[in-house]
Amino acid sequence: MKKQISDLLKIIGIFLFGKFKKFTMRFKKSKTMKDIMLVYYSEAKSARLTRKKVAWITSGGPVEPLIAMDVIPVYPENHGAMIGASKMGTGLCETAENMGYSSDLCSYARADIACATVNGGPIGGLPKPDMLVCCNNICGTVLKWYEVQARYFNVPLFVLDTPFCHTGYSEETARYVRSQINEYISFIERACGRKFDYERVKKVGHLSLQGQQLWQKVLDTAAHKPAPLSAFDAFYHLALIVTLRGTPEVIDYYTALVAKMKDRIARGISAVPNEKYRLLWDNLPIWHRTRWLYDKFASHDACLVADTYTSAWCGTMKYIDENNFIDSMAEAYTRIYLNIGVDEMAKMVIAMIDKYDVDGFVLHSNRSCKPYSFGQMDIQRIVEKERGIPCLMIEADMVDERTFSESQISTRIDAFMEIIKERKKHSSSISMAKE
């Protein structure tokens, strides 16, 4: 077992340092990230030894009650991102397709379902779950995906059903979701064989909110010109707010990261050496192409300074009441970015365009993620109308490399940047003329 753990540490180390090396070189903090993730995954992998329970949970699921009960939460979607970044996604997707799953199914689901049967991927598969927690605030795919895994591992599944909030948050929705939180707590009590710790969850809730506030602060630093961090850096640092929110590690890490970013601002260090153009990214990262995309945009002196994806983990803080975490959490988890109407989403996008003062909007039309990609055409239109900035849609998939066509995407990005440069040249000559 010891040998297994040390092998695992090695593998995770190679993953974190190998794949993300180029990014992490620019952030000395990465060592801490590596350490935290090493400890996290090895604790999860050795849960049987330490008699802890493991729960698999969706990325937008309410994790705080699990942490309060010492259950180790594991995120198949974070694992999917690691699979994508290590370019192991296509193989696993093919395995899932050989099992009979459609190639139209979300590649996180395909990769995870396949991985469970072969213990593949960069860390040799996830630890076996004792329970599954699925919240459908992100999509409908997770429902069937988690049902498949519940059957495969023969473990109990809890489904938290969060109705879609086109606008606002109705009385009925509030009651409906809140009542399920009670069921959720009973589910955890049954799985753990002890009473729920209401005192502890308050502390966890406090840490969770604090973590989200700090994450927002990290992202806020990119409003500075030039931006000290890019969306690609955010994709990397995001791992903690996804996997460990509600724990003190997140607080320490992001506190240090904010300080680091402020220091970079003070010293004039930017994420892209000659930042001339600032862009906003929509949808999940293309995990297998982050480096290529960073380089591609950087070659045009363009920096993706913000994105709608990483900010989703701090987008609903305003609904959280620290003194009443359990009650308010229901609303916060229900009103996340993927569970609101297109007009609401567009409003958030426009707020980001203004806040980060961007010159263009890049939308990743993600073959996998239907709820994220479905309204993009409308959002693009709204942005073009309201802000008149150039928008670019690129078609790809976050994990499945087979949908990525390099030379074609390259041409689109080049043409998009030609338009932005042309406009900026024009607008700067107008403002010069005014002066």
Place this chain on the structure above:
Amino acid sequence: MITAGIDIGSITAKAAIVDGGKIIATKIIFTGYNAELAGQKVYDEVLIEAGLGKTAIDKIVSTGYGRNAVGFADKSFTEIMAHAAGAYFLNPLIHSIIDIGGQDSKAILLDDKGKVKNFVMNDKCAAGTGRFLEVMARALEVNLDDFGTMSQKSASPSKISSLCTVFAESEVISLIARGEKRQDIIAGIHESIAARVSSMLARIGVQKPAMITGGVARNSGVVLALSKKLDMEMEVSPYAQVNGAIGAAILAAAL
């Protein structure tokens, strides 16, 4: 100032030489498997055509999917920019361009000064491209050059409902088996391309007047189907196929 534009497409490589406001020579060859070689060859040939030596050329711009393979170019631009510059040069009133090439098709919207306002590309799928027509010509055993005239004889175009080239090919084969007239099938194919391509233009908001460029512009059947579908005249320049290369030469003059 004499400038050259080289447009390396997936199927053909094009070159143009422009002197101020005048097109001096153009050339089209097959790209083959080596884009770099094709660039050199088409450049050499267009120079011969123009009766000029290399030293006579002030600036060279490359474009097209193989634009970065043209080592001797001073600069490269995407085909979006090149087509916009070319169309604006040929007719400064143009506001919309539909370019149908061998492997992709695109719709470009221009402002009053000929600058690109917006664009969409279909490059994932062969439907709505020259490749689609080639596949259909093979299935029908008709020379592609005859598609335009044949389709105009059709009184009731067949319905091709498949969006995918592979499925459309089997659909066409079943139409042949059912005894539908060739001209009707061909007219149906043109309508299906027009539907596909015009929806791209609709996405960015079509504005008159519109021009069609790229090799497929030579097919009068597609042009007709498009004008019907969009309910507007489609301008076709005799230089449609070399429009990208002409645009590149125009961009070279502004370097």
